[in-house]
């Protein structure tokens with residue numbers, strides 16, 4: 091230690107302030123809380139892994155591929171829930187993506203300032219409405235409307251596609267897809283708008299200079315922003331996959347896999363919400379926690395991908 | 411260049427102009443389409459709920475089915491307790507972690523924390539509920555406001571951290587330098603100058619986190635659970651507004667539905683008011699910095 | 701092991717005694733800032749290199765030189781301001797008020813060595829009054845009377861008192877740019893430093909505000925050692941006793957201001973002050 095310092099002194103005497111103890115203490119305290127967040131996430135993962143032990147031992151990977159979920163017989167397989175989650179989320183995405191892009195374009199390229207701020211504000215509120223309210227509204231307004239108007243219409247127009255025929259009860263995959271779409275439009279549209287804003291104005295002007303129409307200039311901006319928009323979309327998908335209450339209230343909660351989107355189904359989050367507090371035994375609880383673990387893994391992968399996509403676009407653009 | 415390519419294969423001028431108009435119109439329509447459900451939900455909830463809102467609603471306990479009147483005072487107070495516990499835990503953690511990420515942002519840990527915060531904000535809230543169940547309910551052997559508050563606190567952390575970080579980064583370096591140059595230590599500079607300058611935005615973040623937590627249902631289903639009466643203590647099952655709305659909403663009784671609409675209206679109003687406050691604060695902030 | 705530690709602790713003190721000869725010289729010639737081979741690195745690049753300079757107490761020294769020559773870099777080395785810059789490293793030897801700077805931590809040194817920046821930067825959340833006492837208040841507790849006195853005396857010294865004495869409680873943002881800069885000077889004075897560093901304090905201001913700040917500097921030099929960076933040579937000539945000319949990170953010349961502006965020793969200095977470049 092002494093030698094090292096001595097040597098350093100001969101070559102280049104470093105001028106450095108002595109550490110201020112309270113400053114150091116403060117930095118380390120904030121660091122501690124920052125680390126607490128990391129610790130918390132790992133703790134969550136550990137806890138879920140540990141508590142799903144019984145179920146994982148019992149069913150292995152078959153848990154994900156088996157459609158059987160019968161608490162009374164102590165048989166647990168999550169396939170029907172995975173199906174319900176995936177299909178309702180994809181329906182939501184198919185509806186939300188075009189609408190959100192339209193909104194993003196409107197907000198970043200077309201709207202005058204005052205409409206821009208008002209609309210942004212309204213979309214912010216839409217994002218903040220609790221999911222229980224969406225679900226409640228879904229039960230009493232959307233589901234009857236689906237049953238009486240939308241589903242009959244879809245069947246008569248598109249009934250040859252198996253998705254759009256079957257018993258019309260209003261609760262099911264399509265209805266929950268629509269509710270989810272409404273819920274994820276704010277996040278997809280606002281992030282897409284932010285990404286579009288990072289595309290330099292000069293690119294659009296270059297397009298106009300070449301005689302492009304407004305839409306053509308916008309289309310070019312959209313193409314350049316595509317990985318960021320993809321990121322926003324994936325993030326929206328993550329939200330849809332993890333959404334619990336609204337889906338629980340409109341999906342019908344029936345563990346089945348049917349081709350028809352009119353049919354009731356069940357999602358991973360919903361089965362946890364419905365059965366957890368009244369689980370019939372240790373294995374049942376453990377299986378529900380394993381469903382949670384799967385849900386966590388799926389959302390984790392989805393969100394990490396989304397973040398990387400968004401970071402990469404916004405960074406690329408700001409460096410330019 | 412890309413633009414030239416784009417023009418090259420997009421046909422004659424007339425067709426391009428028509429496409430232009432169609433696409434721009436679609437964009438405006440989608441903007442309108444987003445407003446419709448919002449307005450519809452808001453007014454529907456208001457119309458369905460307002461008739462059940464009276465003084466009793468806020469001050470009385472729920473009545474059994476068939477008996478008229480009663481309120482959901484226990485759920486409102488329960489929500490305040492649970493959100494309060496969550497805030498007491500989540501806000502300090504979020505704030506201090508946010509300070510670390512913003513003020514010592516060059517470190518590896520800061521980047522890692524940023525990423526993990528993003529991950530945490532993407533975890534479905536029901537999973538946080540499972541976690542709180544595992545570490546609190548299972549240990550204490552009963553549902554409690556503590557367990558619910560713990561779950562909500564975790565859910566508040568990412569919002570608070572992110573907002574704190576963003577707002578602190580908006581404070582110009584020159585203010586930090588001014589303060590340090592006066593011989594004010596770095597920690598005091600952060601707390602008394604930087605944090606205070608960013609306080610408007612940070613309060614915004616905290617309000618947002620509280621508003622979101624107040625509406626969370628899923629993580630409370632099996633942590634604070636529910637209760638038709640006053641909770642005996644913070645360590646016993648406690649009613650909350652969102653869970654109460656859920657239970658009423660899926661019940662077959664119309665009076666309960668009305669109560670649920672009224673509860674939903676209260677929640678929406680809360681969200682609306684907080685969003686408005688947030689808007690006003692951030693707008694002033696913006697004007698000041700320009 | 702124990703011995704090693706005492707060695708290390710003693711070490712800076714030894715350097716200190718080496719630097720002591722400055723103290724021996726009589727009255728006015730006591731050295732406020734003395735550097736030997738002072739070099740500032742930004743990662744592997746040097747911002748300034750091997751600066752050797754002695755700055756006397758209670759004088760005004762102007763630092764001049766073309767933009768990017770290292771004036772700010774030099775100034776910020778004197779109060780540990782480079783601590784904030786990631787990748788910045790300072791080497792060499794630096795004595796402040798006769799003591800090796802390594803004996804101080806940042807907080808201690810900055811109380812002795814105040815700094816005024818190019819752009820006025822009052823605290824936006826505070827009133828004029830609170831801005832002036834911010835350095836005191838955030839470092840300790842004093843009586844209200846003391847605050848009142850300090851506010852008045854600091855604002856008087858900064859030449860701002862008469863303009864703001866009736867509205868001390870309004871936000872500092874209501875002041876004009878020139879007034880804000882004088883407020884920043886007052887805020888620095890309130891901490892009672894011995895040395896004041898000013899980095900182009902008037903470059904963002906109009907001529908009238910510049911005049912009032914130069915007047916303030918004129919009054920201040922009786923009590924403080926002032927080092928002022930300026931790109932305005934008339935200003936250097938007006939306010940300073942000594943002038944140092946920096947070029948490409950090196951100190952080219954340092955003498956009495958009258959000498960530098962009338963018969964500079966170095967060709968480079970002459971070219972610069974006669975406006976051949978810069």
Ligand SMILES: Nc1ncnc2c1ncn2[C@@H]1O[C@H](COP(=O)(O)OP(=O)(O)O)[C@@H](O)[C@H]1O
Pocket residue numbers: 742746747748765766767768769770771772773774785
């Ligand atoms: N934070 C920094 N990082 C890297 N290089 C810097 C930094 N600050 C200053 N420099 C470099 O050091 C040199 C001197 O800069 P500066 O002291 O600001 O010049 P002046 O104040 O004389 O205009 C310049 O070449 C500049 O690019």
Ligand SMILES: [Mg+2]
Pocket residue numbers: 771772773899
């Ligand atoms: Mg400079």
